Amino acid sequence: MDFELEVTPMAAPIIVGIDGSTHSRRALDWAADHGARHRLPLRLVHASRALEPGGSIPDDALRRLVAEREDMLAEARDHALKRHPGLDVTTSLLDTDPGGALVDASDEAALVVVGSRGQGGFEGLLFGSVGLHTAARARCPVMVVTRPAPDPGDAPAKIVVGVEGEPGDEAAVRWAFADAAARGAGVVALHAAGGEFSPRRRVIEEMELSEAVAGMGEDFPDVAVRPLVSDRTAPQALVEASESAALVVVGARTRKSLIGMGLGRVNHVVLHHSRCPVVLVPTS
Numbered sequence: 001m002d003f004e005l006e007v008t009p010m011a012a013p014i015i016v017g018i019d020g021s022t023h024s025r026r027a028l029d030w031a032a033d034h035g036a037r038h039r040l041p042l043r044l045v046h047a048s049r050a051l052e053p054g055g056s057i058p059d060d061a062l063r064r065l066v067a068e069r070e071d072m073l074a075e076a077r078d079h080a081l082k083r084h085p086g087l088d089v090t091t092s093l094l095d096t097d098p099g100g101a102l103v104d105a106s107d108e109a110a111l112v113v114v115g116s117r118g119q120g121g122f123e124g125l126l127f128g129s130v131g132l133h134t135a136a137r138a139r140c141p142v143m144v145v146t147r148p149a150p151d152p153g154d155a156p157a158k159i160v161v162g163v164e165g166e167p168g169d170e171a172a173v174r175w176a177f178a179d180a181a182a183r184g185a186g187v188v189a190l191h192a193a194g195g196e197f198s199p200r201r202r203v204i205e206e207m208e209l210s211e212a213v214a215g216m217g218e219d220f221p222d223v224a225v226r227p228l229v230s231d232r233t234a235p236q237a238l239v240e241a242s243e244s245a246a247l248v249v250v251g252a253r254t255r256k257s258l259i260g261m262g263l264g265r266v267n268h269v270v271l272h273h274s275r276c277p278v279v280l281v282p283t284s
Helices: 022-038 059-083 098-108 131-136 169-183 199-214 234-244 266-275
Strands: 014-017 042-047 088-094 111-115 141-147 158-162 186-192 224-232 249-254 254-257 258-263 278-282
Touching: 014 022, 014 098, 022 042, 022 059, 022 111, 022 141, 022 169, 042 059, 042 098, 059 088, 059 278, 098 111, 098 131, 098 158, 111 131, 131 258, 131 266, 158 169, 158 234, 169 186, 169 199, 169 249, 169 278, 186 199, 186 234, 199 224, 234 249, 234 266, 249 266, 258 266, 266 278
Parallel strands: 014 042, 014 111, 042 088, 111 141, 158 186, 158 249, 186 224, 249 278
Antiparallel strands: 141 278, 254 258
């Protein structure tokens, strides 16, 4: 799909993690699509400790490695411009830790986009350590493009947003509606109650869910919304809903653990098993 692009001057960029792999190329496709829809510039980032000068790599080998990585970024930039010729696309090659580089870039970004990686079935680990680090610590929304995700041009006209019924929901809900407005898509506001409940409780849950998204109608009058209360657990409901969605949007509530900051269980499961890209929106 082609877009008439007029990128907003000084707009916060979309940061895309690039490593030359298939999964980062697919993340780039989604990032370029988002940039075209929202008129935002792209900044393609590749970071590696191997590029540090004065390390164990001889100078000649380091120069060749740097040239190789610069070519990789240039190829990625050309790929994005072929899909959306009007995009403003820049590149950054950094001699630092990739997860830290993406988190640092998130301070002034509109969105960070990373791809999932790895092999495995439902119990397998499909999401790499760099992506997990970024998703748990970024100061802006993070889009994780999962392996089963379709090409963005083939994505359904529906965005699913998880609503827990907590104050932090508003940021994720607003992000979902804004993206739906840009796509011409509808929103499914999904609340998972996690078990069987009485008719009376269902009515209460549905009323509270409707109230949680009611304020979006004024700002996004053209976005159709469908509140949905599910008796499934939140991970089950969101993963199932991902099969027919363009995006699943959830609030990013990080948890402190023995090894540092980490994502909560619901987000962790959804990131590993969603059939479409997942957007994590930091809660205040």
